[in-house]
Amino acid sequence: MDFSRVALTADEQSFQDEIRDFLDTHVTDDVRRRDRETGDNFDEAVHLAMGAAGYLEREYLPEDRGGFDRVRRRLWELEKRRVHVPWVTWGTTLIVARSVETYGSPEIRDEVMPKVMSGHVRLCLGYTEPDGGSDVATCKTRAVRDGDDWIVNGSKMFTTGAHNCQYVFLITNTDPDARKHKSLTMFLVPLDLPGIEIQPLWTVDGDRTNIVYYSNVRVPDRYRLGDVNEGWTVLRGPLDTEHGVTAPNPDGLSDVSILQHQGSFMAAVLDRVSSVVGREDVTGLRRVDDGSVAYRLGHSVARVESALSTPNMYGRVALAQAMRDVAPELMDVLGSASVLPIETDGAIDDGASGYLFRWAPLCGVYGGTLDVFRNMIAQHALGLGKPSYARSR
Secondary structure, X not given: OOOOOOXXXXXXXXXXXXXXXXXXXXXXXXXXXXXXXXXXOOOHHHHHHHHHOOHHHHHHOXXXXXXXXXXXXXXXXXXXXXXXXXXXXXXXXXXXXXXXXXXXXXXXXXHHHHHHHHOXXXXXXXXXXXXXXXXXXXXXXXXXXXXXXXXXXXXXXOOOOHHHOOEEEEEEEOOOOOOHHHOEEXXXXXXXXXXXXXXXXXXXOOOEEEEEEEEEEXXXXXXXXXXXXXXXXXXXXXXXXXXXXXXXXXXXXXXXXOOHHHHHHHHHHHHHHHHHHOOEOOOOOEHHXXXXXXXXXXXXXXXHHHHHOOOHHHHHHHHHHHHHXXXXXXXXXXXXXXXXXXOOOOOOOOOHHHHHHHHHHHHOOOOOOHHHHHHHHHHHHOOOOOOOOOOOO
């Protein structure tokens, strides 16, 4: 592994200065405070500003079509992470937009893509169902053909960002008698159609997601992506991206694995806790001088560093599991004041470790549970075959 630093050219340094100034101007303390209060992980004013400046389009497009080159793309990603840009809705938009460009009709591409680049259109994922678990192919939301339209009925859980989006990338069942991977059809459904109801759900870490109900929603066929009953083909690319199983770029200018954003936050929390336990109290003592505290802190550092260095889907599992294991250790080291949230009097680390503890369970179910990803590794990377959950006799 190459750990050398990239030496920026004068133009690249100028670009970094430009985007730092832009982000520091638009991603203010008020933006971050509103994001904590709403749990939206989206700020429309910031998003539209990035669109107006051309940054959304340059992030979406490959270099040969006018997008960022590899160094500028990496600088953009790291600077957004540095200032904590509310990013989730743009992340789902990026995933869906590539399917729209690949499988959408020219009419739909012309309707959607320019406004995606300007920031005025956002796209969310309509996969999980209330009783479907991590297997999206068990879809029960029905789409029935009615002339030039489809009538959609059903519901989807965890449609994050739906209340800030204009379209949902919706998986439906169009042939309940077919095998599950041959019964699916994908649509890009406008969220302002009659019969769609969006209800909020807040997770334990304070983030907002949604449950979306579809009641006799009439969707024109022109919003279908790909062929009827061939939705799995349309869905595979976005699922691979969300799961983090795409091949890394060999130039090293990309995240080692998915969930690096969460992993970087975990590392920052660890640094903050280390600072707290390294300070002298009123008696002149430091917590870190206690051998058990030093051991647990050192063990946590090793876990975090190892997880951050683990590539591909393995890294996704390593990071999510490390968050679950490290967060309670850090809170235990700090004591009861670590449960107090940010900007609360007496919060020993300004709520950082407590937030990490609440966030960790969610990171272990994004795009599928940790057990799902471990099974994927076992089957597809290690060739161990499918798991059997039958009760042994």
